[in-house]
Amino acid sequence: MSPLALPPSARPGDPLSAIDTPALLLELDAFERNLARMQAAAAAAGVALRPHAKAHKCPAIALAQLQRGAVGICCQKVSEALPFVRAGVRDIHISNEIGGAAKAALLAQLALHARMSVCVDHVQQIEALAAATRAAGSRLDVLVEIDVGQHRCGVDDAPAVLRLLDALGPHAQLRFAGLQAYQGSIQHLRGHGERRAAAALAAERAGAVVAALAAAGQRCEVVTGGGTGSVEFDLASGVYTEVQPGSYVFMDGDYGRNEVAGALRFEHSLFLASTVMSVGNGERCVLDAGLKSLATDSGLPGVWGQPQLHYVSANDEHGIVQCGVDGGVDGGDVARPALGSQLLLVPGHCDPTLNLHEQLVAVRAGRVEALWEIAARGLSR
Amino acid sequence: MSPLALPPSARPGDPLSAIDTPALLLELDAFERNLARMQAAAAAAGVALRPHAKAHKCPAIALAQLQRGAVGICCQKVSEALPFVRAGVRDIHISNEIGGAAKAALLAQLALHARMSVCVDHVQQIEALAAATRAAGSRLDVLVEIDVGQHRCGVDDAPAVLRLLDALGPHAQLRFAGLQAYQGSIQHLRGHGERRAAAALAAERAGAVVAALAAAGQRCEVVTGGGTGSVEFDLASGVYTEVQPGSYVFMDGDYGRNEVAGALRFEHSLFLASTVMSVGNGERCVLDAGLKSLATDSGLPGVWGQPQLHYVSANDEHGIVQCGVDGGVDGGDVARPALGSQLLLVPGHCDPTLNLHEQLVAVRAGRVEALWEIAARGLSR
Numbered sequence: 001m002s003p004l005a006l007p008p009s010a011r012p013g014d015p016l017s018a019i020d021t022p023a024l025l026l027e028l029d030a031f032e033r034n035l036a037r038m039q040a041a042a043a044a045a046g047v048a049l050r051p052h053a054k055a056h057k058c059p060a061i062a063l064a065q066l067q068r069g070a071v072g073i074c075c076q077k078v079s080e081a082l083p084f085v086r087a088g089v090r091d092i093h094i095s096n097e098i099g100g101a102a103k104a105a106l107l108a109q110l111a112l113h114a115r116m117s118v119c120v121d122h123v124q125q126i127e128a129l130a131a132a133t134r135a136a137g138s139r140l141d142v143l144v145e146i147d148v149g150q151h152r153c154g155v156d157d158a159p160a161v162l163r164l165l166d167a168l169g170p171h172a173q174l175r176f177a178g179l180q181a182y183q184g185s186i187q188h189l190r191g192h193g194e195r196r197a198a199a200a201l202a203a204e205r206a207g208a209v210v211a212a213l214a215a216a217g218q219r220c221e222v223v224t225g226g227g228t229g230s231v232e233f234d235l236a237s238g239v240y241t242e243v244q245p246g247s248y249v250f251m252d253g254d255y256g257r258n259e260v261a262g263a264l265r266f267e268h269s270l271f272l273a274s275t276v277m278s279v280g281n282g283e284r285c286v287l288d289a290g291l292k293s294l295a296t297d298s299g300l301p302g303v304w305g306q307p308q309l310h311y312v313s314a315n316d317e318h319g320i321v322q323c324g325v326d327g328g329v330d331g332g333d334v335a336r337p338a339l340g341s342q343l344l345l346v347p348g349h350c351d352p353t354l355n356l357h358e359q360l361v362a363v364r365a366g367r368v369e370a371l372w373e374i375a376a377r378g379l380s381r
Numbered sequence: 382m383s384p385l386a387l388p389p390s391a392r393p394g395d396p397l398s399a400i401d402t403p404a405l406l407l408e409l410d411a412f413e414r415n416l417a418r419m420q421a422a423a424a425a426a427g428v429a430l431r432p433h434a435k436a437h438k439c440p441a442i443a444l445a446q447l448q449r450g451a452v453g454i455c456c457q458k459v460s461e462a463l464p465f466v467r468a469g470v471r472d473i474h475i476s477n478e479i480g481g482a483a484k485a486a487l488l489a490q491l492a493l494h495a496r497m498s499v500c501v502d503h504v505q506q507i508e509a510l511a512a513a514t515r516a517a518g519s520r521l522d523v524l525v526e527i528d529v530g531q532h533r534c535g536v537d538d539a540p541a542v543l544r545l546l547d548a549l550g551p552h553a554q555l556r557f558a559g560l561q562a563y564q565g566s567i568q569h570l571r572g573h574g575e576r577r578a579a580a581a582l583a584a585e586r587a588g589a590v591v592a593a594l595a596a597a598g599q600r601c602e603v604v605t606g607g608g609t610g611s612v613e614f615d616l617a618s619g620v621y622t623e624v625q626p627g628s629y630v631f632m633d634g635d636y637g638r639n640e641v642a643g644a645l646r647f648e649h650s651l652f653l654a655s656t657v658m659s660v661g662n663g664e665r666c667v668l669d670a671g672l673k674s675l676a677t678d679s680g681l682p683g684v685w686g687q688p689q690l691h692y693v694s695a696n697d698e699h700g701i702v703q704c705g706v707d708g709g710v711d712g713g714d715v716a717r718p719a720l721g722s723q724l725l726l727v728p729g730h731c732d733p734t735l736n737l738h739e740q741l742v743a744v745r746a747g748r749v750e751a752l753w754e755i756a757a758r759g760l761s762r
Contacts, residue, residue, distance in 0.1 A: 004467055004494065006460055007483065009762060020483040022761050054697060076698045077669075079387055086385055096698065099658040099669065099721050102388065102401040113385065121659055124720055152699060153659040153667055160662060184696065277480040278502055278534040281541060286534055288458075288480065291733045292761050297672055297695070314678070315565065316435060316732050317457045317477065317761060318533060339505055340480050351697050352672045356736070358759055378739055378758075380403050380673050380698060381390060 010361045014368040017342060021275045022293040024357045025344070026372070028364040030269035031249060032064075038231070038248050039068045041264050045235035050074055050093060050224065052246030055351050057376035058360060059087035061249060072115070074244045075376075078107045083375035085114050093224065094118040095180060095244060097125055097145065097153055103381065104132035107140070117141035119180050121155050123167040130171040141177035142168060143222065146209050148181045148202040158212035165218065178222030181206035182244065187229030188254055188298075192261040199226075199233035207239040228255055232264045246351070253348040254298040271304055271344040272353070273361075274319065279339050287311070287319035287343060294345065295352035301345035308334040311345065319345075391742045395749040398723060402656045403674040405738045406725070407753070409745040411650035412630060413445075419612070419629050420449045422645050426616035431455055431474060431605065433627030436732050438757035439741060440468035442630060453496070455625045456757075459488045464756035466495045474605065475499040476561060476625060478506055478526065478534055484762065485513035488521070498522035500561050502536050504548040511552040522558035523549060524603065527590050529562045529583040539593030546599065559603030562587035563625065568610030569635055569679075573642040580607075580614035588620040609636055613645045627732070634729040635679040652685055652725040653734070654742075655700065660720045668692070668700035668724060675726065676733035682726035689715040692726060700726075 010019040019025070042049035051065045054076040062073050062084055072091030075081040081092045090113075097119050098104060110116050111133065120126055120142055133140055144161045147154035155161060161179070168174050183202040189195045202225070210220050226234035226243040228251075234240045247255055250270035274289035291314050294301055303309040303321065313320040321343070323334045337343060347353040354360075360372040391400040400406070423430035432446045435457040443454050443465055453472030456462040462473045471494075478500050479485060491497050492514065501507055501523055514521055525542045528535035536542060542560070549555050564583040570576045583606070591601050607615035607624040609632075615621045628636055631651035655670035672695050675682055684690040684702065694701040702724070704715045718724060728734040735741075741753040 004463060004490070006463055006760070006762075007487065020481065020762050082385060082387055097659045099656045100401065106388065109385070121661060122720055147661060151661070151665065152696070152701065153665075154661060156662050275480050278478045280502060280528060280532070280535060281537050284532065284534075289761070291676065291678055291730075292736045292759075295672065297677055315533070320533065339503055349672075355673045356759065378673075378737065379387070380670070380737075381387075381401050 008371065009359065010368045010371065012368050012370060016273065016363060016366055019273050019361060019368065021273045021342065022289040023273045023361050024353070024359070025271045025273050026360045026362045027269045027271065028362050028369060030267040034249050034266045034269060035064060035068050037264060037266065038245060039070070041232070041235060042243060043069065047235050047240060048242040050242050050244055051249070052095065052244045053084060053376065054080065055246030055354065056249060057354050057374045058372050059084055059089070059375050060372040062089050063087065071242070077380055078103045078110070079379040079381040080376045081110055081116070082379065085110050087375070089114065091115045093143070095182065095224070097121055099125070101128060101132065104128040105136070108132035108136035108138045111138035111140050112136060115141070117143055117177055119143050119145040119153070120164060121145045121153055123164060126164065126167045126171070126174065130174060133173045139173045139175065142174050143177050143180045143224065145180040146206065148205040149183045149198070150185050152184065154180070158209050158216065161209065161213060162216060162218065178220040178224065179206065179209065180224050182225040182227070183230070184227065187227040188258065189229070190257060190259055192259045195229055195258070196233050199230040199237070203234065203237035203239040210239065228266070229258055232262050250350040252298070252350040253302055253346050256346065268304070268346055270347065270350055272301065272347055274343050274345055276337050276339050276341045276343065279336065285321040285323065285336050287321060288317065289345065290314045290318045291316050293356060294347045295349045295356070297352060298349035301347050304344040304346050306343070309337070309343070389752065390740065391749045391752065393749050393751060397654065397744060397747055400654050400742060400749065402654045402723065403670040404654045404742050405735070405740070406652045406654050407741045407743045408650045408652065409743050409750060411648040415630050415647045415650060416446060416449050418645060418647065419626060420451070422613070422616060423624060424450065428616050428621060429623040431623050431625055432630070433476065433625045434465060434757065435461065436627030436735065437630060438735050438755045439753050440465055440470070440756050441753040443470050444468065452623070458761055459484045459491070460760040460762040461757045462491055462497070463760065466491050468756070470495065472496045474524070476563065478502055480506070482509060482513065485509040486517070489513035489517035489519045492519035492521050493517060496522070498524055498558055500524050500526040500534070501545060502526045502534055504545060507545065507548045507552070507555065510555060514554045520554045520556065523555050524558050524561045524605065526561040527587065529586040530564045530579070531566050533565065539590050539597065542590065542594060543597060543599065559601040559605065560587065560590065561605050563606040563608070564611070565608065568608040569639065570610070571638060571640055573640045576610055576639070577614050580611040580618070584615065584618035584620040591620065609647070610639055613643050631731040633679070633731040634683055634727050637727065649685070649727055651728065651731055653682065653728055655724050655726055657718050657720050657722045657724065660717065666702040666704065666717050668702060669698065670726065671695045671699045672697050674737060675728045676730045676737070678733060679730035682728050685725040685727050687724070690718070690724070
């Protein structure tokens with residue numbers, strides 16, 4: 001190896017203590033239980049599972065999901081889909097609108113290699129997709145996104161859907177496949193009852209559009225949506241034919257704060273391994289993991305298994321930890337971790353944390369089993 | 382080109398409108414003026430400029446800084462330094478403590494190719510550096526970090542510095558080069574007067590340690606520290622021999638909120654190009670740039686040149702923009718940007734935003750001039 005190459009952060013067989021930090025760990029036993037639980041719940045409900053790959057951006061995970069019965073995956077951006085197509089995934093839904101000729105051209109190319117679908121909520125998007133698929137000689141499935149309460153993307157009602165179907169009509173290579181009805185703001189409502197009520201409202205809105213389209217003679221083959229926070233309700237709704245959860249494979253600090261009442265529970269499988277890099281004059285505890293190693297948009301990370309340690313501040317490359325029981329800090333009542341100690345952090349928000357890393361260190365029973373490439377990291381176009 | 386390759390986001394000669402978004406732009410005229418202003422201020426003060434590369438992570442920018450007179454660069458992590466050494470940078474200070482044998486070994490390897498220095502605040506770090514340099518046959522400069530008010534890393538006083546010098550003594554390959562005295566929490570104090578007062582206090586603390594060491598017969602060749610928010614005071618302090626500003630090359634929303642009173646002003650040169658990807662039923666404005674394209678730890682981005690547009694919420698891959706004058710939102714008093722419009726955003730915090738991207742699109746006079754690799758992106762070990 002050249003002396004100027006960066007050594008890997010870990011090697012298969014290494015104990016956790018040998019991992020060079022910061023490094024993102026995937027605890028395989030918990031991860032595999034999460035995959036099995038979600039697949040079993042979808043199968044029991046007779047609803048298709050199309051997990052969202054924006055959470056993991058990792059082809060090895062997508063292939064593990066497909067192997068267990070997922071019908072395909074979702075991606076949020078066209079460029080994000082590229083490494084999954086390369087890895088052999090053959091059914092990808094872009095769960096988003098796309099703008100511009102460059103993105104439409106790339107999507108039309110991908111559609112030569114995999115069954116691709118995409119959302120629209122404006123006739124201008126349809127015209128761009130039509131031109132690009134015509135040029136590439138490819139076909140696309142098109143879903144109309146409807147707004148079921150998030151007020152982000154999507155049209156409001158069945159007449160607006162029908163106007164878009166009129167625009168699709170002349171383009172034989174664009175097939176209407178159904179509706180996307182995603183309500184992101186439900187996912188992190190904390191109470192189980194309030195999440196149930198909000199999910200019921202979203203499903204009711206989606207169902208009303210489906211019924212109005214049926215009355216107009218238009219069948220929706222697919223109604224897709226849902227996330228980790230709403231999936232138990234989406235599966236039982238009778239409206240969704242397909243669900244798109246992503247974070248369930250990992251869980252994170254934010255989802256960990258949701259109240260869970262049903263049988264569908266998921267475990268933390270994602271950890272950021274960090275090291276105490278400074279203790280100052282013996283009175284502080286500074287970690288080597290900050291804003292550039294974990295996302296803080298949904299709160300600071302927790303310290304796994306050590307509730308007396310509080311990660312209280314993230315700088316670019318430093319994390320400040322205070323020590324104390326019952327929310328007390330640095331009261332001298334608990335021992336500070338020693339210089340060089342390794343701590344495992346639970347990131348507040350998994351999706352943008354994965355987006356900071358090149359690799360997942362897959363571990364089992366305290367040993368490194370494999371390194372998995374986060375191949376779609378940074379692909380936001 | 383393989384149909385499964387991702388096309389570049391832009392090509393030299395392209396107009397801005399042809400850039401595939403999200404894409405990080407560097408406005409070269411403003412950037413070059415920023416470099417010249419900082420270099421001129423350091424030269425006038427007779428203080429060495431060692432810009433911090435953690436802000437840009439981009440070898441092309443480091444080489445531009447060195448060409449104008451910078452004595453070297455800072456990096457915050459050992460792995461971060463690797464692409465700069467590869468690009469020919471021959472003087473790098475790791476402005477941080479490092480822990481563990483793997484990092485010490487990599488640093489000792491880099492020191493065979495470039496003059497490297499690093500901070501310590503504990504004898505255990507010195508022992509790891511001594512072992513690694515002995516094994517590699519290389520030499521390192523070592524700076525003791527002192528805490529001048531941030532209470533992050535660093536020892537408190539001259540006796541603690543002298544204890545570390547005793548530990549350095551037996552290791553001829555480790556040379557004591559001086560002190561690092563960085564006070565990060567000063568940088569974003571808004572008022573010019575309060576920043577001046579806080580910087581004076583930090584410099585006073587550093588000066589007291591320097592004087593106490595001199596009284597003990599120990600000269601400090603280098604006293605390094607300072608950032609974009611404090612640099613005008615650091616340059617005038619008579620204590621710092623070297624300054625480490627990073628963000629001045631770009632500026633960002635957070636630094637833009639600092640009150641500036643002196644002659645040393647910097648311009649926004651960093652923009653995230655984004656596109657309106659959805660307008661829903663014509664009543665909304667959703668951008669294709671969210672948490673995965675820009676850092677929000679120091680606030681949401683501003684919309685450049687359009688004060689009537691307000692970026693109010695960031696999802697993973699969506700940005701929600703509201704429209705209105707005088708802080709009003711969606712009051713119907715201003716026109717919404719059309720679907721497909723390109724907006725330029727000013728990120729709230731430059732460092733972690735650069736860390737999300739592979740490339741900077743360097744532009745001048747409305748045209749793409751070059752693509753610069755952000756080669757140290759993601760290198761946090």
